[in-house]
Amino acid sequence: MIVPRRLIPEGALLTRDQAAAIVARVRELSSANEVLVNLGSSYNGNTRFAANQMSTSGGVVNATLTVQSSFGPKHAVVQTNDLSDEAIARTVKQSEALARLAPDDPEAMPTLPPQQYQAVNSYFESTADLSPTDRAQAALTALEVTRSAKDLQAAGFLVTGANANAIGNSTGLFAYHRNTFANYTLTVRTSDGTGSGWAAADHPDWSQINYRAVGERAIEKARLSRSPVAIEPGRYTVILEPQAVGDLVQLIGNYADARSADEGRSPFVKQGGGNKIGEKIVDERISIYSDPRDPQLLSQPFDGEGFPLARQMWVENGVLKQLIYSRFWAQKQGKTPTGAPQSLRMTGGTQTVDDMLRSTPRGVLITRLWYLREVDPRTILYTGLTRDGTFLIEDGKISKAIQNFRFNESPLFMLNNVEALGQPVRLAGTEQGGDVVMPAIKVRDFNFTSLSEAV
Amino acid sequence: MEALNAAKLAGAAYADARITRQRQNFVFTREQQIQNVVDTDSIGCGVRVLVDGTWGFAGTLHLTTDAVAGAAREAVAIAKANRIARDRAVALVPAPPVPNATWKSAFSIDPFEVSIEDKADLLLRANAEALKIPNVKYIFSGMFFVKEERNFASTEGSLITQTAVRSWPLMQITAVAPDFSDFQNRGNVVPPMGRGWEFVLEADLPGNAGKWGEEAAQKLSAKPVEVGKYDLVLDPGNMWLTIHESIGHPTELDRALGYEANYAGTSFLAPPEEMLGKMKYGPEFMNVQGDRSQEGALSTIGYDDEGVKPDDFLIVKNGIFNDYQTTREQAGWLDWWYKQQGQETRSHGCSYAMGWDYVQFQRMPNVSLLPGEDNVSWDDLIAATDNGIAIIGDGSFSIDQQRYNAQFGGQLFYEVKNGKITGMLKDVAYQMRTTDFWNAMDMIGGRETYQLGGSFFDGKGQPGQINAVSHGTPPARFRAINVINTGRKA
Numbered sequence: 001m002i003v004p005r006r007l008i009p010e011g012a013l014l015t016r017d018q019a020a021a022i023v024a025r026v027r028e029l030s031s032a033n034e035v036l037v038n039l040g041s042s043y044n045g046n047t048r049f050a051a052n053q054m055s056t057s058g059g060v061v062n063a064t065l066t067v068q069s070s071f072g073p074k075h076a077v078v079q080t081n082d083l084s085d086e087a088i089a090r091t092v093k094q095s096e097a098l099a100r101l102a103p104d105d106p107e108a109m110p111t112l113p114p115q116q117y118q119a120v121n122s123y124f125e126s127t128a129d130l131s132p133t134d135r136a137q138a139a140l141t142a143l144e145v146t147r148s149a150k151d152l153q154a155a156g157f158l159v160t161g162a163n164a165n166a167i168g169n170s171t172g173l174f175a176y177h178r179n180t181f182a183n184y185t186l187t188v189r190t191s192d193g194t195g196s197g198w199a200a201a202d203h204p205d206w207s208q209i210n211y212r213a214v215g216e217r218a219i220e221k222a223r224l225s226r227s228p229v230a231i232e233p234g235r236y237t238v239i240l241e242p243q244a245v246g247d248l249v250q251l252i253g254n255y256a257d258a259r260s261a262d263e264g265r266s267p268f269v270k271q272g273g274g275n276k277i278g279e280k281i282v283d284e285r286i287s288i289y290s291d292p293r294d295p296q297l298l299s300q301p302f303d304g305e306g307f308p309l310a311r312q313m314w315v316e317n318g319v320l321k322q323l324i325y326s327r328f329w330a331q332k333q334g335k336t337p338t339g340a341p342q343s344l345r346m347t348g349g350t351q352t353v354d355d356m357l358r359s360t361p362r363g364v365l366i367t368r369l370w371y372l373r374e375v376d377p378r379t380i381l382y383t384g385l386t387r388d389g390t391f392l393i394e395d396g397k398i399s400k401a402i403q404n405f406r407f408n409e410s411p412l413f414m415l416n417n418v419e420a421l422g423q424p425v426r427l428a429g430t431e432q433g434g435d436v437v438m439p440a441i442k443v444r445d446f447n448f449t450s451l452s453e454a455v
Numbered sequence: 456m457e458a459l460n461a462a463k464l465a466g467a468a469y470a471d472a473r474i475t476r477q478r479q480n481f482v483f484t485r486e487q488q489i490q491n492v493v494d495t496d497s498i499g500c501g502v503r504v505l506v507d508g509t510w511g512f513a514g515t516l517h518l519t520t521d522a523v524a525g526a527a528r529e530a531v532a533i534a535k536a537n538r539i540a541r542d543r544a545v546a547l548v549p550a551p552p553v554p555n556a557t558w559k560s561a562f563s564i565d566p567f568e569v570s571i572e573d574k575a576d577l578l579l580r581a582n583a584e585a586l587k588i589p590n591v592k593y594i595f596s597g598m599f600f601v602k603e604e605r606n607f608a609s610t611e612g613s614l615i616t617q618t619a620v621r622s623w624p625l626m627q628i629t630a631v632a633p634d635f636s637d638f639q640n641r642g643n644v645v646p647p648m649g650r651g652w653e654f655v656l657e658a659d660l661p662g663n664a665g666k667w668g669e670e671a672a673q674k675l676s677a678k679p680v681e682v683g684k685y686d687l688v689l690d691p692g693n694m695w696l697t698i699h700e701s702i703g704h705p706t707e708l709d710r711a712l713g714y715e716a717n718y719a720g721t722s723f724l725a726p727p728e729e730m731l732g733k734m735k736y737g738p739e740f741m742n743v744q745g746d747r748s749q750e751g752a753l754s755t756i757g758y759d760d761e762g763v764k765p766d767d768f769l770i771v772k773n774g775i776f777n778d779y780q781t782t783r784e785q786a787g788w789l790d791w792w793y794k795q796q797g798q799e800t801r802s803h804g805c806s807y808a809m810g811w812d813y814v815q816f817q818r819m820p821n822v823s824l825l826p827g828e829d830n831v832s833w834d835d836l837i838a839a840t841d842n843g844i845a846i847i848g849d850g851s852f853s854i855d856q857q858r859y860n861a862q863f864g865g866q867l868f869y870e871v872k873n874g875k876i877t878g879m880l881k882d883v884a885y886q887m888r889t890t891d892f893w894n895a896m897d898m899i900g901g902r903e904t905y906q907l908g909g910s911f912f913d914g915k916g917q918p919g920q921i922n923a924v925s926h927g928t929p930p931a932r933f934r935a936i937n938v939i940n941t942g943r944k945a
Contacts, residue, residue, distance in 0.1 A: 009529070045533075048917055051713040053542035057533050058512030060812045062499070076571070079495040081516050094494065101571045103489045103579070132536035140540045147542065155716035157917035185917075187717040193725070196716075263593065264631045265638040273635050370720075373853040375864065375884060378638065379943045383862050383884070385855045406853075406860055406886070408941065449939060450886050452860035454723070 008128050012043040012061045013164040016176045022065065022083065023168030029092045030170060032069035032099060034111045038304060039166040040064045047135040050155035052147050054139070057132065069095040070111075073104040107328045111169040115308045120177070122298035123162065124205035127180035130160050142186055142215035152222060154215075156186040160206060167306040175302045182206045185429050186214050187388060188222040189455070195228075195401070196455050197221025198368055198388035200243070200428030204298055221367060221389040228401040230451055231392060237363035237419070238446035239356045239393070246430040246438040247369040248382070248411040249288065249346055255380055256314065258323035262333065267380050267412060268323060276320050282415035284318035285349065290341040296426045299343035299435040307339035314341075348439025349421030356420050356442040363393040364402070364446070372431055380410045385452055404455075405448035417443045458502045459610050461524035465531035467504035467511075469547065471609040471761060472527070474500045474518065475811040480567060483597040484578045486586065492571055499811040502527045506534035508544025512814040547783040548800055550763045552612035558757025560619040561750045562651025566600040569652045574598050581660035585628045588668035590675060593629040598622070598655065599647070599911065601923075605760075613762035621753060621923055623647035623911055624655050626664065630671040639674035639881070641667050643848050643866055646692070646908045647923065649753045670867055677881035679942050680868065684935045686843035687885060688836045693865050694824070695908025695926035696849040701889040702736070702743055703822040703926065705858035706770050707915075708779035708788065719915045720856025723889065724776060731792050734776040737893035742825040743771035745780055747804055752821040752925035753909045758804070760815035765804025770822060782806040782817045809920040816916055823907075823927035827899035836898055836932050843871040844883060844938065849908070851884060851941075862886045864941070882942035892933060900929030 014022070019039050026037045045059040065088065066079040076098035080091045135158045146152040164178040185200040199217035201209045240248075261268040261275035268276045291311040292301040301309050305327070313321045322338060330337035357365070367389030375381045386404045393399065422440035430436055462470035476498040483490040500523045501514040511534025513526040582594040601621040608614050627642035644667050645658040689697070705722040709715055712725065724730045736743075747756050747765035758764055761783050769777050779789065783802045786793075793800040807818035837845060848866025855861070868880040909925035 009525075044918065046918055047537065049540065050716060054509055054537045054540050055714060056510050056512060056814045056816060057537050058514065058814050059529055059533060060501075060514040062497075062514070062516050062812050064497075076492040077494070079493070081497045081499065098492055098494060098571055102492045103572070103575045105489045107488065107490075132533045133539070136537050136540050143540055143542075153713055153716070155713060157717055159918060185717055189713065189716055189721075198717075264635045265593065265629055269635055271635065370856055371853045373851050375851045375862075375941045376882070376943060377640070381941060381943055383851065383853045385853070385860065387856055404855060404860075406855070406862060408862075408939070410943065413943075450860060450862075450937075452855040452857075453888075454720070454855035454857035454859050 008043045008162055009061055012041065013162055013178060014039060014041040014166065019164065019166035019176055020174060022088065023166065023174060025088055026067055026092055027170055029089055030069065032071055032096050034070040035170045036068040036111055037168045038066040040163065042161060042163045044159065044161040045132060045135065046157065046159040047132065047139050048157050049139050049143060052143060052153050065091060067091050067095045069099045070108060071099055073106055073108045074099050074102045075105060075108055076102050109327045111171045112173050112306050114172045115306060117175055117308050118293055118301045118310055120292050120298055120301050122179035122204040124180050127160055127182050127204065127206040128162055130206055135160065138211045141212055145215060145219060146188060151191045152219060153189045153191055154186065156184065158184045165300065167302065169306065173306045175306050177300045180204050182209050183428055184209055184211055184214055186218045188218040190222055190226050194455055195222045195226030196388045197225055202426055202428035225389045225401040228403045230403045233405055233448040233450050235445045235447055237360060237442065237444045239353060239360065239363060239365045239442045240440060241353065241367050242425045242438045242440050243368040243427055243429060244366045245441050246427040246436045247372055248414060249438060250344060250430050250432050250436055251380055251382060252411050253341065253344060256324045258325045259329040261323055267378060268320065275323060277323060279320055280318045281320045281412060282315060282318050283418040285418060285421060286315060286318050286415050287313065287347040288315040289313045289345055290343045291345060292343060294345060296437045297343040297345060297435045303340040303342065307337065309339050309342060312338060312341060343435040345424060345437040346439060348424040351420045351422050353422060353440050356422070356440065357393055357398065358396045360393045361395060365391040365393055365398060375408060380412055381408060382410065383408050404452045406450045406452055407447055408449045409447045414443050414446065417445050419444055456608065457520040458500060458523040458527040459608060461527035462502060462504045462531055463610060465528050467506050467531055469505040469610055470502060470527065471607065472500060472502045473760060473808065473811055474606045476604045477810055478567060478602045480600040481597060482571065482574045482578065484575065484582060486582055486594050487579060489575055497810060500526060501808065501811040501814065502530045503814055504530045504534055505545060506531055507538055509534045509538050509541045510545060511537065514812040545784055546787055548786045548802060550783055550802060553615055553758060553762050554612055556615045556758060558617040560649050560755060562620040564652035565620065566622055566652040567602055577660060581626060581664040584661055584664035585668035588665060588672050590630045590633070590672045591628055591668045592631045595627045597625040599625065607758065607760065607762055609762055615758045615762060617757055619649065619756060620651050621647060621649050621911065622651060622654050624658050624660055626660060626667065628668050628671040630675055632675050637675055639671055641671035641674065641866060647753060647911050648751050648907065649755050650751045673879055674881055677879040680880045680883045680938060680940050682940050683938060685938050686840050687933045687936045688840055688843055688845040688871060688930065689933065690833065690847045690930045691906035691928045692848045692908055693846045694928045694931065696852050697863055698822060698824055698926045698928055700852060700854040700861055701858055701892065702770065703819050706779050707817055707819065708781050708785045709817045711779060712788065715915065718917050723857045723859050727779065727789060727792065730776050732775060732777065735774055735894065736771045736776050736890060737774050737896055739774045740827055740899060741771055741774045741893065741896065742769060744823050744825055745770050745803060745820045747820045749821050749925065749927060752907055753923035754819060754821045754925060759806040760808050761806040763802045763804040763806065765820060768803050780805045780817060780820060785817060807922055809922060813918065813920050818915065818922045819913060819924045821925045821927065826902045826905045826929040830901040830903065831898060832904060833900065833930050836900065836930055837871055837876060838874040839898060840871045840932060841873055844880060845869040845871050845876060859889055861889065882940045884939050884941050886937045886939060892936065895933045895935060896931050897934050898932040900931060904929040
């Protein structure tokens with residue numbers, strides 16, 4: 001048996017020409033007033049291990065064709081993963097049949113005319129060329145250490161692959177983007193069950209993934225976090241590593257819809273009506289933006305309608321600069337639409353986590369957060385827990401491992417209590433995923449409400 | 456069969472192939488307009504192989520003999536690649552082959568045969584009823600249907616065809632204070648079920664929307680809760696989620712043994728030898744059943760994704776932890792316990808994959824708290840409570856990765872004083888430690904109060920997979936539970 005050398009099977013990803021041909025085919029077949037076509041093709045290869053041994057692993061080739069047909073204010077969407085000529089014809093016909101039956105949508109917008117897109121290179125041969133054996137070897141670097149250590153158990157997941165996405169419509173718009181992805185997450189637990197450490201790396205380019213460093217970091221955290229002691233919940237000065245910052249800050253994007261604010265049901269409602277654009281909402285050292293071309297983000301330069309995405313500032317020096325305007329709401333309010341952002345970056349500062357530790361007489365260091373769920377949409381108040389490495393800081397250094405906390409906190413409150421900012425890094429495992437770059441931060445008065453024995 | 460033959464030829468000791476087709480249909484509305492109508496369809500073949508005690512999996516959307524045989528060879532190649540990092544060989548407990556079986560879930564009207572106009576009309580009528588209520592400004596409503604055709608074949612000779620339908624009518628009603636100082640939502644009004652269009656009609660959104668709208672508006676003037684310890688009376692619409700998080704997940708055997716450590720987490724119920732038959736989960740009247748057989752429940756199925764006919768089993772028996780959820784790979788790990796109990800070592804039939812493009816692994820069956828023997832009603836629970844809060848419906852939920860510490864909200868909160876409901880509260884959440892909470896349960900509803908709740912979106916695994924699961928429960932009362940106030944000012 002010859003093990004396949006290349007990761008991606010022949011023909012798994014649609015080329016630009018193949019995608020354009022399918023879009024053209026849909027347009028020819030369409031008898032609707034307007035048609036919007038979204039095409040996706042992907043290969044996803046993964047290697048999973050747990051309890052110090054290999055678990056399930058696999059490789060999957062898939063595709064999707066999504067056709068939205070519109071007759072004036074009536075529209076409907078039909079999606080299939082069959083790209084045969086018969087299936088394309090059936091999908092077009094079915095979307096038209098459904099659209100004719102659909103009640104009117106008075107907010108329906110015409111399809112976009114052709115657009116210009118920024119060039120973003122997020123496809124790397126180093127990732128595309130990776131084989132299952134390469135992934136298994138990478139996993140083995142951590143497993144060899146944890147197996148021989150006797151007191152450690154490793155569980156990890158390595159996923160690599162590629163996507164090719166295209167969008168076209170009946171007004172001549174066409175967009176195509178392909179990307180590779182590589183993501184490695186690793187949890188190392190001590191065999192006595194009292195310590196757990198996590199580390200991860202993510203980049204479109206496999207050669208940027210330092211899997212040995214991930215292993216070393218997770219092992220170090222696991223050992224450091226062993227036998228945690230309980231300390232009282234309450235308000236603490238907290239250093240959040242970038243992963244934990246990302247989990248909280250990314251939530252703000254879910255509440256950034258301009259329409260919800262204008263309708264009075266959002267954290268960005270101005271007292272008496274309207275929204276908070278132009279108001280200072282967080283510390284003036286904080287800026288948050290999207291930028292597909294940012295070398296640490298490298299995200300798709302268009303959204304699901306083919307709307308071009310470029311650098312977009314959301315919060316600048318603490319002031320809310322922009323909310324997300326759909327094309328409909330922008331037209332109604334006389335504003336410019338923003339598209340749906342695909343990436344998020346928060347600016348940082350120059351401090352290292354060690355610098356932040358040194359300036360902290362007493363506080364808590366958080367590695368990552370877990371199970372974040374909305375408690376109150378009026379303030380983006382969320383609950384969740386710390387996980388895989390929570391430490392007490394005393395006199396400028398880590399003094400001991402402590403039990404995990406449940407928090408009830410809002411990223412808006414947190415970003416008003418900033419003491420220091422670190423250098424932004426690309427994140428590998430926020431609960432929502434996506435292309436996210438965040439710094440470590442130090443904040444005061446972070447609200448821990450109870451203790452958890454969970455390790 | 457092509458896939459299975461190719462896998463065997465390439466060196467697999469065991470292989471199974473699943474050709475599944477999953478269709479979804481959504482209709483979403485707001486106020487008096489349609490937002491979207493969507494139909495999706497995904498079909499393909501997933502092949503799982505065991506080579507020298509190592510798993511491999513590959514999936515393809517192309518249903519040609521060449522493509523599925525190619526997927527089988529790729530699965531074998533992946534298993535062989537992983538052999539270098541294998542420690543212990545995977546072994547499966549025996550399961551009788553099922554050579555020719557068909558199964559269909561309990562639906563009488565296929566929602567994929569109902570016109571889009573009928574679906575939209577029902578939603579827009581419901582929205583109109585809710586919008587008649589003062590201060591109700593916004594409605595989101597929708598319907599979400601899933602139909603799965605699952606075909607399974609294995610090298611052990613099984614050949615199984617199954618059809619399952621799931622339906623979920625959705626409605627969220629938002630009331631906004633006239634001065635924009637507050638807004639309140641009322642949602643999660645109807646549980647999803649493993650039934651068809653008949654269930655949507657029974658749920659009667661247009662008939663209930665006015666009541667739900669009034670509840671949303673009433674929340675604007677509800678009294679903020681004072682923090683403290685209260686006796687909680689929880690309705691099945693709230694309890695299903697607490698059961699899911701604090702009993703369903705920690706009793707997954709793969710979690711307990713570290714197989715989900717890198718994502719969903721582990722379990723406080725470990726190691727098994729210190730927990731099974733020993734750990735007191737709750738009071739003696741507490742019995743929790745795992746099954747995939749309750750009619751209309753979301754996890755209900757004839758055969759699991761490795762061809763096993765699931766059995767009904769007690770996870771908690773008379774208050775004591777009794778069993779884990781298992782697959783064929785896992786059941787053997789508990790051989791010692793089953794021998795001790797005089798039981799056969801068999802999988803409970805909990806293998807599931809969300810589609811052809813994902814490998815099957817252990818997923819949750821329906822995990823249900825069985826009703827009490829006495830005919831206790833919701834009103835009896837309220838009447839017996841002096842200083843409490845009654846909670847209706849599920850809201851915010853969060854639990855740690857070993858399932859000790861949880862926090863749950865709800866949809867509606869009522870103050871209970873001296874056996875009577877005296878008014879509405881808001882900003883309520885309860886915090887709990889799992890075994891303390893279940894051991895604080897002192898009253899439980901009878902058979903007539905038993906209801907199913909559930910979710911379409913239970914996540915686990917890497918790559919992440921979603922499954923749909925139901926939890927049946929009566930209402931129950933819990934003594935002296937910690938309640939916090941979640942209200943803040945922006």
